[in-house]
Amino acid sequence: MSDVVLGVDLGTSAVKVSAVDRQGKIIAQEAYDYPLSQPKPGYSEQNPEEWVNGTTVAIVRLILNDGLSADQIKGISFSGQMHGLVLLNAENKVVRPAILWNDTRTTAQTKEIAEVMGQEFIDITRNKALEGFTLPKILWVKENEPELFAQATTFVTPKDYVRYRMTGNLQMEISDAAGTVAMDVAKRTWSKEIQEKFGLAADFFPEIIEATDFAGNVSSAYAEFSGLQADTQVFGGAADNAAGAVGSAILKPNMVMSSIGTSGVVLKYEDNADVDYAGKIHFFNHAIPGKFYSMGVTLAAGYALSWFKKTFASDMDFTDMVESAAKSTVGANGLIFTPYLVGERTPYADGDIRASFIGIDGTHQRYDFVRAVLEGIIYSFKDIFDIYDAAGADFDTVVAIGGGAKSPLWLQIQADIFNKKVVSLKNEQGPGMGAAILAAVGLGWFDSVQEAANTFTEFGKAYLPDPERAAKYAQMHEIYKQVYGQTAELSHQLLDYRREF
Numbered sequence: 001m002s003d004v005v006l007g008v009d010l011g012t013s014a015v016k017v018s019a020v021d022r023q024g025k026i027i028a029q030e031a032y033d034y035p036l037s038q039p040k041p042g043y044s045e046q047n048p049e050e051w052v053n054g055t056t057v058a059i060v061r062l063i064l065n066d067g068l069s070a071d072q073i074k075g076i077s078f079s080g081q082m083h084g085l086v087l088l089n090a091e092n093k094v095v096r097p098a099i100l101w102n103d104t105r106t107t108a109q110t111k112e113i114a115e116v117m118g119q120e121f122i123d124i125t126r127n128k129a130l131e132g133f134t135l136p137k138i139l140w141v142k143e144n145e146p147e148l149f150a151q152a153t154t155f156v157t158p159k160d161y162v163r164y165r166m167t168g169n170l171q172m173e174i175s176d177a178a179g180t181v182a183m184d185v186a187k188r189t190w191s192k193e194i195q196e197k198f199g200l201a202a203d204f205f206p207e208i209i210e211a212t213d214f215a216g217n218v219s220s221a222y223a224e225f226s227g228l229q230a231d232t233q234v235f236g237g238a239a240d241n242a243a244g245a246v247g248s249a250i251l252k253p254n255m256v257m258s259s260i261g262t263s264g265v266v267l268k269y270e271d272n273a274d275v276d277y278a279g280k281i282h283f284f285n286h287a288i289p290g291k292f293y294s295m296g297v298t299l300a301a302g303y304a305l306s307w308f309k310k311t312f313a314s315d316m317d318f319t320d321m322v323e324s325a326a327k328s329t330v331g332a333n334g335l336i337f338t339p340y341l342v343g344e345r346t347p348y349a350d351g352d353i354r355a356s357f358i359g360i361d362g363t364h365q366r367y368d369f370v371r372a373v374l375e376g377i378i379y380s381f382k383d384i385f386d387i388y389d390a391a392g393a394d395f396d397t398v399v400a401i402g403g404g405a406k407s408p409l410w411l412q413i414q415a416d417i418f419n420k421k422v423v424s425l426k427n428e429q430g431p432g433m434g435a436a437i438l439a440a441v442g443l444g445w446f447d448s449v450q451e452a453a454n455t456f457t458e459f460g461k462a463y464l465p466d467p468e469r470a471a472k473y474a475q476m477h478e479i480y481k482q483v484y485g486q487t488a489e490l491s492h493q494l495l496d497y498r499r500e501f
C-alpha cells in the first residue's frame with residue numbers, strides 16, 4: 001500500500017480531505033459540510049467544534065469507506081479559511097463562536113486602528129485594517145464583550161485550531177499570522193508597536209511557525225477519536241489562498257490565481273517585500289518560506305451564486321442552473337449584477353455596501369439572471385486586475401481554482417472578461433493539493449515547495465479569450481464600475497433601516 005499525505009482544506013462551506021500519494025495522485029477524497037451562522041446583519045460565525053468534527057468524520061470515512069489504512073498516512077497538513085478569530089482561555093477552550101473572515105461588524109474598530117496608527121500600520125502590516133481581518137475582531141470583542149475577552153488568554157485562526165486539536169500543540173502558521181494584520185510582515189514577527197498601541201499582551205500572540213514546519217505528532221487522544229496512528233506527523237499548513245497558490249503552481253510573477261470559493265480571490269506571487277501596493281490590495285507572507293503574495297478579495301463570489309441558487313432556483317440542479325446561462329448573451333441581455341451581498345473588500349473596502357441587479361427588463365428570463373451573476377462576480381475580479389495593471393504588474397496566465405472552476409462556461413467567461421488565457425487544473429482542489437504539498441515537503445519527500453508543486457500539480461484545459469466577446473465585456477465592465485458609486489448611499493441607508501429591527 002502506497003504512502004500518502006492528507007491535505008485538509010478547511011473551507012467556509014465544508015472541509016475536504018484529500019489523500020495524495022508520492023506522485024501527487026489523489027487516491028481518495030472525503031468532504032463534510034457545516035453551517036454558517038449569520039445572527040445579525042454583517043455577522044458571520046461558525047462553531048470551531050464543527051471544523052474538528054467535520055475533519056474527523058472525513059478522515060474516518062477515508063479509512064472506513066475508501067480503504068485507506070492508518071499506517072499509510074505519513075503526514076497531514078492544512079489549508080484554512082483565513083482571518084477567523086478563535087479566542088481561547090487558559091485551558092485552551094474556545095471562549096465564543098469564531099468570528100469569520102466575511103463578518104463585517106468591525107467597521108468602528110478598523111477606523112480606530114487607522115486613527116491610532118495611520119500610515120505606520122500599513123508600513124508594518126503592509127495592509128489596511130479591513131473589517132475581515134483578525135485584529136479588528138479582537139478589538140471588537142475587547143470593546144463589546146469585555147467579560148468574554150477577560151477570559152481569553154490567546155487566539156488562533158481556524159486551521160491552526162484544528163491542528164492544535166490534532167496535536168495538542170498551539171502555534172500559528174505564518175501565512176495565517178500575516179492575515180491577522182498584527183504582524184510586521186517584512187520582519188516576519190508579531191508587531192510590538194501594534195501590541196503596545198492596542199493594549200494587547202505579547203503572550204496573547206502564539207508562537208509563529210512556517211507552513212512546512214513540523215507542528216507535532218497526532219496526539220493519542222486524537223488518534224483514538226479519528227482512527228489515525230499516534231505517530232502521524234502534522235505540519236503547519238497555510239492560509240487557503242497561499243495553499244491554493246502552491247497547489248496551482250503559482251510560482252512565478254507572470255502567473256496569477258483566480259479562485260472562486262465562497263469568496264473570490266485574485267492572487268499574485270511576489271518574490272520579495274519591495275513591491276508596494278499602498279494597502280490597495282492585501283500583501284502577506286507566503287507558505288513558501290521567505291516569499292510573499294498579494295491578492296484582492298471579492299467577499300461573495302461562489303457564495304453569491306449559491307445564494308442565487310438557494311433563493312431563486314432551488315428546483316434546479318446546480319450544474320444545470322449554471323449551464324442555463326449559455327441561453328443568455330454576452331452581457332446577460334443588458335443585465336448587471338454586483339456581488340456585494342455581504343459587503344465588499346477589493347476595490348471598495350465597504351462592509352455596508354450591498355448587491356444590486358441593474359437594468360431588469362420585462363423580457364429577462366431566469367437564465368439572464370444566472371448569467372448576470374456569473375459575469376458580475378468576474379467583473380469584480382476584473383476590478384482587481386485593474387489595480388494590478390495600474391501598479392504595472394505584468395502577467396499572462398491565470399490559473400483558475402475553487403468550486404467555481406468546475407464550470408467550463410464560467411472559465412470561458414473569465415478568459416473573455418480578463419482578456420487573458422485562463423488555465424484550469426486537472427483537479428480543481430488547489431488548496432487541498434497545496435496542503436498535501438506542504439505535508440510532503442515537511443516529510444522530506446521533496447527539497448522545496450516549488451519542486452513538490454511542479455510534481456503534484458497538473459494543468460487541465462486552457463481557455464483563450466475571444467476578441468469580440470472581450471470587447472463587449474470591456475464595454476459592460478465600464479458600466480459595472482459605475483454601479484458602486486451610484487448605489488453606495490442607497491445601500492447604506494437600507495442597511496441602517498435593517499439594523500433598526
Ligand SMILES: Nc1ncnc2c1ncn2[C@@H]1O[C@H](COP(=O)(O)OP(=O)(O)O)[C@@H](O)[C@H]1O
Nearest residue numbers: 011012013014261262302303305402403404407
Ligand atoms: N457545478 C458548479 N459550477 C460552478 N460553480 C460551482 C459548482 N458547484 C459549486 N460551485 C461553487 O463553488 C463554491 C464552493 O467552492 P469551494 O472552493 O468548495 O468553497 P469553500 O472552500 O469556500 O468552501 C460554491 O459557493 C458554488 O457557488
Ligand SMILES: O=C(CO)[C@@H](O)[C@H](O)COP(=O)(O)O
Nearest residue numbers: 011012081082101261262263
Ligand atoms: O478572507 C479571505 C481572504 O482574505 C477568504 O478568501 C477566506 O480565506 C475564505 O476563503 P474560502 O472559504 O472562500 O476559500
